[in-house]
Amino acid sequence: MSDDRTQQDSTSSDGTSRGLNRRHFLAAAGTGATAAVAGCTGLGGGGGSDTIKIGGVYLLSGIAQALGTSSANAAEVAVKQINENGGINGKDIEIEVRDHGEDPQAQIRSLAQEFNADVMIGLTSSGVTLASAPTIESLGVPFTLTDIGTPYITEPDTESYGNYFESDSGRAAFTPNMFRTNSNTSHMTYAIAKYVADNYGESRVANMGPDYAYGQQCWDYFKAYSEGLGMNHEYVTSEFPSLGASDMTPQINSVLSADPDLLFTSFWAGDATTFISQAAEQGLFEEVDDVFDTIGADPTVYEALGDTTPEGIHMSGWYWPTAYDNENNQAFLDAYREEFQDDDTTPSIPGFTGGSTYAAIYMYKKAIEAAGGTNPEDVISELEGITIDNDPRGQTTIKEDTHQATAPCVIGETSFDADVPYDGAGLVNTQTYTLTRERSLELLDGSGLGPGL
Amino acid sequence: MSYGVRERLLAPDNRMRVVGVAAVAIVLVAAPFVLGGFQTSLLARTLVFALFATAFNLLYGYTGLLSFGHAMFVAASGYTVAKIVQQVAPALGIESIFGGAALMVVWILALVIGTAMAALLAVFIGYLSVQLEEIYFAMITLSFSMAIWVIVNQDIIGSALAALGIGGGTFTNGSDGLTFRLGEVDLFGLEFRLVDIADPIAFYLLTLLVVAIGMYALYRVINSPFGTTCQAIRENPERARALGIDTQFHSWMTFIISGAFSGLAGAMLVMLKTGILPSDAFWTSSATPVVMTVIGGPYAFLGPAVGAFTYEYLRWIIRQYPLLEEFWEFSFGFLLLIVVLFFDNGVYGGIQRLREYVSDRQE
Numbered sequence: 001m002s003d004d005r006t007q008q009d010s011t012s013s014d015g016t017s018r019g020l021n022r023r024h025f026l027a028a029a030g031t032g033a034t035a036a037v038a039g040c041t042g043l044g045g046g047g048g049s050d051t052i053k054i055g056g057v058y059l060l061s062g063i064a065q066a067l068g069t070s071s072a073n074a075a076e077v078a079v080k081q082i083n084e085n086g087g088i089n090g091k092d093i094e095i096e097v098r099d100h101g102e103d104p105q106a107q108i109r110s111l112a113q114e115f116n117a118d119v120m121i122g123l124t125s126s127g128v129t130l131a132s133a134p135t136i137e138s139l140g141v142p143f144t145l146t147d148i149g150t151p152y153i154t155e156p157d158t159e160s161y162g163n164y165f166e167s168d169s170g171r172a173a174f175t176p177n178m179f180r181t182n183s184n185t186s187h188m189t190y191a192i193a194k195y196v197a198d199n200y201g202e203s204r205v206a207n208m209g210p211d212y213a214y215g216q217q218c219w220d221y222f223k224a225y226s227e228g229l230g231m232n233h234e235y236v237t238s239e240f241p242s243l244g245a246s247d248m249t250p251q252i253n254s255v256l257s258a259d260p261d262l263l264f265t266s267f268w269a270g271d272a273t274t275f276i277s278q279a280a281e282q283g284l285f286e287e288v289d290d291v292f293d294t295i296g297a298d299p300t301v302y303e304a305l306g307d308t309t310p311e312g313i314h315m316s317g318w319y320w321p322t323a324y325d326n327e328n329n330q331a332f333l334d335a336y337r338e339e340f341q342d343d344d345t346t347p348s349i350p351g352f353t354g355g356s357t358y359a360a361i362y363m364y365k366k367a368i369e370a371a372g373g374t375n376p377e378d379v380i381s382e383l384e385g386i387t388i389d390n391d392p393r394g395q396t397t398i399k400e401d402t403h404q405a406t407a408p409c410v411i412g413e414t415s416f417d418a419d420v421p422y423d424g425a426g427l428v429n430t431q432t433y434t435l436t437r438e439r440s441l442e443l444l445d446g447s448g449l450g451p452g453l
Numbered sequence: 454m455s456y457g458v459r460e461r462l463l464a465p466d467n468r469m470r471v472v473g474v475a476a477v478a479i480v481l482v483a484a485p486f487v488l489g490g491f492q493t494s495l496l497a498r499t500l501v502f503a504l505f506a507t508a509f510n511l512l513y514g515y516t517g518l519l520s521f522g523h524a525m526f527v528a529a530s531g532y533t534v535a536k537i538v539q540q541v542a543p544a545l546g547i548e549s550i551f552g553g554a555a556l557m558v559v560w561i562l563a564l565v566i567g568t569a570m571a572a573l574l575a576v577f578i579g580y581l582s583v584q585l586e587e588i589y590f591a592m593i594t595l596s597f598s599m600a601i602w603v604i605v606n607q608d609i610i611g612s613a614l615a616a617l618g619i620g621g622g623t624f625t626n627g628s629d630g631l632t633f634r635l636g637e638v639d640l641f642g643l644e645f646r647l648v649d650i651a652d653p654i655a656f657y658l659l660t661l662l663v664v665a666i667g668m669y670a671l672y673r674v675i676n677s678p679f680g681t682t683c684q685a686i687r688e689n690p691e692r693a694r695a696l697g698i699d700t701q702f703h704s705w706m707t708f709i710i711s712g713a714f715s716g717l718a719g720a721m722l723v724m725l726k727t728g729i730l731p732s733d734a735f736w737t738s739s740a741t742p743v744v745m746t747v748i749g750g751p752y753a754f755l756g757p758a759v760g761a762f763t764y765e766y767l768r769w770i771i772r773q774y775p776l777l778e779e780f781w782e783f784s785f786g787f788l789l790l791i792v793v794l795f796f797d798n799g800v801y802g803g804i805q806r807l808r809e810y811v812s813d814r815q816e
Contacts, residue, residue, distance in 0.1 A: 127630070165634045166540070
C-alpha cells in the first residue's frame with residue numbers, strides 16, 4: 001500500500017495526468033456549488049415601490065380550510081374594492097395569501113423577506129400565533145391577526161400574568177408589531193357567560209371542547225367570567241375530544257349521563273360539524289335546555305350540516321352577516337355576493353372571520369395614508385389608537401396599549417328562517433356584545449387570567 | 454495523528470476530496486454575505502437537517518436499523534433548550550455573571566445539556582429497542598416517540614409535578630409548546646442579535662460551526678473500526694455474531710451516538726425557530742430524516758446531507774407556486790417514487806453515476 005502511494009505521488013509531482021485533474025475538480029466543486037446556485041435563484045425581486053404589498057398566512061388546507069379560505073376571500077374583496085377606488089395613496093394593493101403549511105414561520109418569513117410584504121394579515125391557529133410571535137417581532141413588519149382567539153397575544157401586563165416567553169405558565173405575550181381586529185376568547189366567553197346569567201341564572205353546566213389550548217382556555221375563561229358575574233354554576237363535567245376527532249360519541253355520552261341544564265362548547269369549523277351531527281343523533285339537544293358554542297357560527301358549518309342543525313341553540317362568532325345595520329356592512333355584503341355568487345364551492349356570504357379581515361385591510365389603508373408611506377415604524381404608530389371607519393361591525397378602535405380592537409362579538413339563535421343563500425340554518429335574534437378592559441379586570445379578578453383587551 | 458498528514462492529504466484519491474470539501478466550505482462561509490435574510494435562514498435550517506439526517510443514517514444506512522422515532526431526540530433536546538433559555542438561565546443569574554456575553558454562555562449551556570438529555574434518552578430507549586430488529590425495531594421506536602409526543606402534548610410532566618405540589622400544572626405548556634426570545638449579545642464589544650430573523654448571519658455562522666464539527670465527528674465514527682463493525686452488522690448480523698461481535702451492544706452504542714447527534718441538531722433547530730411545539734415530536738417529524746436519507750442515498754456518507762438539501766430546496770421551490778404548494782405532499786411523493794424506483798442510492802448515487810458516465814464519455 002505505502003509503495004503504491006509513493007508511486008502515485010511521484011507521478012503527480014512529475015506533472016503527468018494522475019491526481020487532481022480539471023475534470024475531477026469540476027465534478028467536486030460542481031456538487032458543492034449546486035447548493036449555492038439553488039440559493040441564489042431566490043435573490044432579486046424586492047424594491048417594487050409601485051404597489052402596496054399585503055402578505056397573508058392562513059390555514060388553507062386540512063381541518064380549518066373553510067375558515068382560512070373565507071378570511072382570504074374577505075381580504076381579497078376589500079383589496080379589489082380599494083383598488084377600484086384609487087388604491088392607497090394612488091398605489092394599487094397586491095395581496096398574496098399562502099397556506100400555513102408544515103412550517104408557518106417559514107411562510108411568514110418568506111412573505112416578509114421574499115415577497116417583501118409591507119404589512120401582513122393572518123393566522124388561523126392560536127398555537128402558531130404564539131410560537132411565531134418572536135419571529136414576527138424581529139421581522140418588524142406590522143402584522144394584524146384577524147382569526148385568533150387567544151387573549152394572551154394582546155395582554156401586555158407581564159407583571160400580573162407572567163411573561164409568556166419567559167416561563168411555562170406566563171399569560172402575557174404582547175408583541176409590539178402585532179395587532180388584532182377580531183374579538184378574542186375573552187369577549188366570546190364573557191358574552192356567553194353574560195347571556196347565561198341574564199337568561200338562565202345559576203345552572204348545571206357541562207363543557208365540551210377540542211383537546212388543545214383553545215378548548216381549555218375557553219372553559220377557564222367562561223368559568224372565571226361566570227364567577228365574576230356572581231353565578232355559582234354547578235360544573236358537572238368537562239370533556240375534550242381530540243382536535244379533528246371523527247367520533248365524539250363517548251364524550252357526548254358522558255355529558256348526557258352528567259345530566260346538565262346547559263352545555264358550553266368551543267368547537268369550530270370541522271369539529272363543530274362533527275359535534276352537532278353526532279350530538280343530534282344521540283338526542284343531546286332534547287336533553288338539555290340550551291347549548292352554546294364560541295366560534296362555530298359559520299355558513300360553511302351550517303351548509304355542511306344541512307337540515308341536521310337543531311333550532312334554538314345559541315352559537316356565537318366574530319361576525320354574522322345580518323347582525324349589523326350599517327352601510328359599510330351592506331357594501332361588504334354586496335361586494336362579497338358579487339364576487340362569489342357564481343362560485344359553487346364558496347357560500348356567497350362571508351364567514352365568521354369575514355368582518356375582522358375586511359376591516360384589517362381598510363385599517364391598513366387608513367394607517368398607510370396617514371403615515372404617508374409604508375415605513376413599518378410609522379405605520380405601527382398610526383395603527384396604535386386608530387379608528388377603523390369602514391368596519392362592517394360598526395366603528396372599532398385599536399387600543400393603544402394592547403393592540404386589540406374594541407370589536408363586538410355576536411350571539412344568535414340557530415334557525416332555518418335565517419336569510420342565507422344556501423340550504424341550511426343560520427342565526428336569528430342576534431345580539432352583539434362588547435367588553436372593556438376595566439370591566440373585564442373587575443370580572444376576572446382573582447382568576448389569574450388576563451383580559452387581553 | 455500527524456503521521457503522514459501531508460502525504461495523506463495529497464494522495465490522489467484524497468486530493469479531490471480535499472478540494473471538494475474546501476470548495477463547499479468556502480461556498481458555505483461566503484453564502485450568508487451574498488444571500489438575503491430568508492435564504493440564509495433556509496440554508497441554516499438545511500444544514501441542521503443535514504446533520505440530523507446524517508446522524509439518523511448512522512443507524513439506518515450503516516447499521517441497518519430503521520428508526521421511525523428520531524423526532525424524540527429533537528424533542529428531548531428541544532424542550533431542554535427551551536427550559537434552559539426560558540427559566541434555568543435566569544434562575545442561575547447568568548446574566549449578572551457574564552454580562553453581555555451571557556447569551557453565548559446560555560447558548561453553549563443549552564447546546565451541551567440538550568445534547569446530553571437526548572443521549573440520556575437514547576441510553577434508555579436504545580437499550581429496549583435494540584432487542585428487536587427490522588420492522589419491529591421501526592415499530593418500537595415509533596411507539597416510544599409517540600409516547601413522548603403524548604407526554605409533551607398533554608403536559609403529563611406538569612400535571613405530575615402539580616400532583617406533587619410543585620408548579621402550577623404547566624411544564625411543557627401542552628399544545629402551545631414553549632416559545633422564547635433570544636436577545637442581544639455583546640461579546641468583547643462585538644454586538645449582535647443571536648437569532649436575528651431579518652439578518653441571521655451570526656446564527657448561521659454558529660450553525661455552520663456546530664454542523665461542521667458534528668459532521669466531522671460522525672465521519673470519524675463511520676470510518677473507524679466501530680463504523681466498520683456497524684456495516685458488518687448491517688450486512689449480516691449472524692455472521693457478525695459468529696465473528697464474536699456483540700451485535701446488540703454495538704447497536705445500542707450506535708443508537709446512543711445517533712441519538713446524541715440528533716439531539717445536537719434538535720438544539721440548533723429549536724434555537725433557530727425560537728421555540729418548540731409538540732408537533733416537533735410527532736411521527737411526521739420523525740419521517741423527515743427518513744425521507745431525506747432515502748432521497749439522498751443511505752449508502753454514502755454525504756447521501757443524507759444531499760437529501761436534506763434536495764428536500765429543503767425542492768420544498769422551497771414548491772412553495773413558490775401556489776398550485777404545487779396546494780398538493781405539495783403529492784409532488785414530494787412523486788419525487789420519492791422516482792428516486793426509489795430509478796436510483797439505486799438516491800440523489801447521491803445519481804450524481805455519482807452521472808459523473809462516471811461523463812468521464813467515460815470523455816476518456
